[in-house]
Amino acid sequence: MAKILGNRALGENFYLLTAEQENSARRGQFYMLRAWEHYPVLSRPISVFDADGGTVSFLYKVVGKGTELFSTLKEGQEITLDGPHGNGFPALPDKRRIALVGGGVGIAPLYLAARTYKEENPACTVDLYLGFSGQPVLTREFEAVADGTTVNVGGFVTDDIDPCAYDAILACGPTPMMRALYRKCTKSGAKAPLYVSLENRMACGIGACLVCTCKTDLGRKKVCKDGPVFLGSEVFGDE
Numbered sequence: 001m002a003k004i005l006g007n008r009a010l011g012e013n014f015y016l017l018t019a020e021q022e023n024s025a026r027r028g029q030f031y032m033l034r035a036w037e038h039y040p041v042l043s044r045p046i047s048v049f050d051a052d053g054g055t056v057s058f059l060y061k062v063v064g065k066g067t068e069l070f071s072t073l074k075e076g077q078e079i080t081l082d083g084p085h086g087n088g089f090p091a092l093p094d095k096r097r098i099a100l101v102g103g104g105v106g107i108a109p110l111y112l113a114a115r116t117y118k119e120e121n122p123a124c125t126v127d128l129y130l131g132f133s134g135q136p137v138l139t140r141e142f143e144a145v146a147d148g149t150t151v152n153v154g155g156f157v158t159d160d161i162d163p164c165a166y167d168a169i170l171a172c173g174p175t176p177m178m179r180a181l182y183r184k185c186t187k188s189g190a191k192a193p194l195y196v197s198l199e200n201r202m203a204c205g206i207g208a209c210l211v212c213t214c215k216t217d218l219g220r221k222k223v224c225k226d227g228p229v230f231l232g233s234e235v236f237g238d239e
């Protein structure tokens with residue numbers, strides 16, 4: 001069990017929960033969270049928003065019973081954190097211009113990604129493209145870890161990016177957003193590889209139940225174990 005250090009309402013049903021937990025979580029990984037005994041049956045997968053050796057935080061949006069229960073948690077209470085799971089975003093030591101594109105709660109894993117890419121290679125440029133349907137959240141925090149931050153409210157965040165201006169592009173958000181971004185990259189002739197983080201529904205989170213599988217050019221893969229990060233060409237290439 002992990003002690004909750006804070007669970008802050010940010011508006012638009014977004015919350016930022018921080019817990020005390022020794023960890024070696026990497027960008028793009030996720031935990032299975034649980035704050036109840038019997039119902040709902042399944043733990044819920046939530047991406048790592050930020051982590052250091054002793055704490056981990058999660059940006060989540062209330063959409064149903066599980067996330068609603070998370071939103072009631074108070075400082076000092078406990079939560080079960082199982083993880084970190086998944087492969088996470090890759091190391092990009094030779095990429096000078098990196099774009100991170102997030103839609104809705106898909107912005108969650110991009111904070112740690114931006115922060116660590118900049119820390120690992122201060123000479124690289126990291127630009128964030130954040131899409132919101134309502135009031136933006138945590139924009140100041142995102143701005144602090146990136147070179148450029150473009151915020152789109154109510155439109156298509158994929159309209160804002162020129163894929164040819166980057167050496168690598170990473171995205172997380174609704175599948176139609178990531179598919180549109182893949183098509184834009186292909187159409188524009190961009191050389192940058194596109195990595196997408198999928199948020200398929202999960203049950204076990206550890207590769208045992210097959211609930212989360214997705215179609216790839218190499219057959220079906222488990223999003224929890226083989227992903228959640230895949231090359232865009234792997235999952236959208238033959239559509």
Ligand SMILES: Cc1cc2nc3c(=O)[nH]c(=O)nc-3n(C[C@H](O)[C@H](O)[C@H](O)COP(=O)(O)OP(=O)(O)OC[C@H]3O[C@@H](n4cnc5c(N)ncnc54)[C@H](O)[C@@H]3O)c2cc1C
Pocket residue numbers: 030040044045046047048058059060061062063064065066067068105108109198199200201202228
């Ligand atoms: C690897 C991964 C990382 C994730 N990271 C985050 C994160 O950082 N922050 C965050 O808020 N959410 C994240 N999610 C989504 C999150 O797991 C779901 O929103 C959550 O499980 C919903 O639980 P619930 O009980 O509140 O809602 P439920 O009652 O289970 O569902 C409520 C509604 O949300 C929809 N829904 C549930 N799960 C998903 C999903 N995975 N994708 C799309 N729609 C869904 C349902 O269809 C339903 O309409 C992530 C999912 C995955 C697989």
Ligand code: FES
Pocket residue numbers: 201202203204205206207208209210211212213222223224225
């Ligand atoms: S959630 Fe069970 S195999 Fe992925």
